[in-house]
Amino acid sequence: MTKRYVVLYRAPRSVAERFAQATPEEAQQGLTLWHDWAARLGPALVDVGRPLGAKVDVTPDGVVDSGSDVIGMSLIEAESMDAALALVxxxxxxxxxxxxxxxxxxxxPIPELQG
Incomplete structure (x- = not known):
């Protein structure tokens, strides 16, 4: 049975800042790497994802601004954690x-209600 996995890309803020200042040629090189990876995964790549921006945590006491090192996400499918690891x-x-x-x-999985 195939399982779904959330892929979180973590990096220091300096990496995100470097990407924001990339030349068009550097940005194109980065996009080419993403497209090549997506092509290799084929249907195992459920959602190529996207970059992520600001993050806040919501607690019972309110909202706390807590910067994050998570800069992007994707969604993949694989038969097991080992198979998912092989994809990334x-x-x-x-x-x-x-x-x-x-x-x-x-x-x-979300448990089903008994009743």
Whole structure:
């Protein structure tokens, strides 16, 4: 059975700032890497995702502005966590800066109401 995984791309703010100031040629190179990765994954890539912006945390006491190192997300499908890891293990995001990383989160099913 195929499972879905949220892919979170983590990087220091300096990486996001560097991308914001990229030349058109540098931006095109980055887009080419994304398109190549998407083509390799084929139907396993449910949603290529997008960059993420500002983040706030909502607590019972209110809203707390808490910057985040999560700069983007994607959604993939795989048979297992190991198979999902194989899809992102050599992702180009991991080579942008020393502190770049990827977090995989498996979607859990919503329990059905008994009644």
């Amino acid at each position: 293990r050599d992702h180009h995001h991991l080579h942008w800066a020393e502190d770049c990383s990827i977090t995989l989160i498996e979607e859990a």
